[in-house]
Amino acid sequence: MAVQYHTARFRLVPALAKALTVATPPIRKPGTLWIELPRPIAAGTEPAGHVRIGYARASTVRQSLNTQLDALQAAGVTRVFAEKISTRATTHPELDKAIDLARELRAAGVAVTLVVHEHKRLGRGLDLAALAEQLRAAGINLEFLTGELQGSHDPSGVVFTVLAALSGMEREYIRDRTLEGHESARARGRTIGGAAVTDEAMLSMALHLREQNLSLRDIAARLVITKGKKKGQHPSPATVLRMLREHDGAAAVPTTMG
Template identity: 30%
Template sequence: MAMVGYARVSTVEQNLTAQLEQLQAAGCEKVYQEKASGAKDDRPELSAMLDYVRENDTVICCKLDRIARSTKHLLEVVETLEKKKVSFKVLNINLDTGTPTGKLMLSMLAAIGQFEREMMLERQREGIRIAKEAGAYKGRKATARAKSAEVMQLIGEGLTREEVAKRLGIGIASVYRIVKDNKAAN
């Protein structure tokens, strides 16, 4: 049963000292630390920590925004920990998923995150509806289909589908679809 800490700052100029002191005071025997933006998916120390922890361990961080980029990401991290039967603590809000109150708090965070997501999607749909009514929204242009003649010409010249996709800046699936549609039409 190990106490494992995770500390992160967003920029190289920032200092991890305060977090490291708090994690040490909380009893962490091992601390994973990194200097990386929360927006990046590339957080090797977080991944290493999630791989390292074992059943009955506890992961501790100082603040929620140090471990997760968003509510959705937080819930993904906690789900990973739960599958491994690892508890999760956040020092500044006294959240501990090893307790019924901590589990309730996490459920409330999940509900709030889901609500935020649904509200954002509703606003997005409303904005698209208004833009369509005003004639300002046409959707994404079909860029690959517009290049059908070029695709067929390059295929005719003996290029592979992969080379055609790369040269024209379209997806390989689009090249296959265009070739298939042209064969069906002929």
Template identity: 45%
Template sequence: MCDSPGVITNIPAEQVERHDCPKCQAPAGSPCRTAAGKVASSYHIGRFALVPALKAELTVKTPADRHPGKRWTQGAPAPQAPDVVPGAAIRLGYARTSTAGQELQSQLDALARAHCTRVFSEQVSSRVKERPELSKVLTLAREIKTAAPHQPVILTVLEMKRLARSAAELMTLSSTLQADGIQLELLSGPLQGVYDPHGAGAIVFAVLAVSAEVEREGIREKTMEGLEAAARKGNVGGRPSVMDDDKLAVARARHAKGESVTSIAKGLGVHRATLYRHLAESA
């Protein structure tokens, strides 16, 4: 399925098939395969990203002559391409906000300016243990390193807090990057730059982790101090109650006359559960 040995080709499929696939273990000379044993409709990212001219592509389709969707069979052996020249780093970007309402585009723009090959983004709190897109970017980085151990791979983020909230989480991530030989790049902050998690880089990871946690604790302390100061002045933090004494008095009078809670709540513009709770508390 691949071109003749020694012949340089510009056909994407033939360039890709000069590499083994780190995801499905398809050997050089064969298309990628699915878990069901079929010819995949597209080549796996970790494979085509090894071709310098293709690493910025979002997808590389399997040609029709490879019969995508049909039963996979191994193609004729083909000479493997030499490893990608070290120094041509592959950057994989990751962006995250805690909620869907927070602005994400500025992170995406920064990652684009950093020339990331692929960008993975999600809007999920770092308190949530399962972050699918973070798992995907780490998996892809491992696949590339498995296929080309000497290929530099960099996980790029705008700032450290996009990855985790605690020192323990960040150190766990550091251990993962160390084991897989993946570098970390921070695009902003006092330690902006690219860090190798080995040697001196491991110390930087530890400092970043502790600094991030200290910063969060400082914000929490200031918030609590502000709430306590407001309470001493008679102001209570948080959302104002939708029920006041006047509304409650009206609600009790109407309820005493036999009017339904649903009707009263609708008339006062409050939630039925809220009205039930206040009526019970004032009984």
């Protein structure tokens, strides 16, 4: 496929020459099998039906999806994609499948709405905003059955984008408040994250291993907890890092001679 048509007749009519500048799709290249691309939906064309696709997600395997599935069924959703995976996961396979199906139906001229129990099932902050951009580009509607963003949202409008941004701000606010609470507890001498598993003997061994230029993971694998519920287990690399940082910080404080 040529990037631009060059014929004598079009050169005689400059307006036509400009109108026939065609961008070559990425999949159109020498040696590739020809396939028919989705045809654009003509402006003003009425959708050939309406499909409601549901998506449900739980953050852990132990959490139940029954509440979400029942709500989606009551909302008239017949096709549901469900998975148990953390919000922090970089990919959500079932969500990707739902969006792919929605795109195919939309390209065929069918109106599509992605229905979710609550906006948190899709993600927060930048992830939710990025998803909104995908839906906007494909012309897919979005509906939440409950929660702060309950109702139908048109991805082409600005309301959903603003609410997605507010959701991200909420997450940052909660994170900041949590960190402030931890700092306040430490200032009062309280331990964060359960009972302490480190002691002087573990610190001494960790310092010795650090001098040998071992990684935190290797140091942790050579240490053993001697007390508490985790007795006999290895501390985590994060615990070793915190222990060494506290030691280094205390050693850096100058002492006053009496």
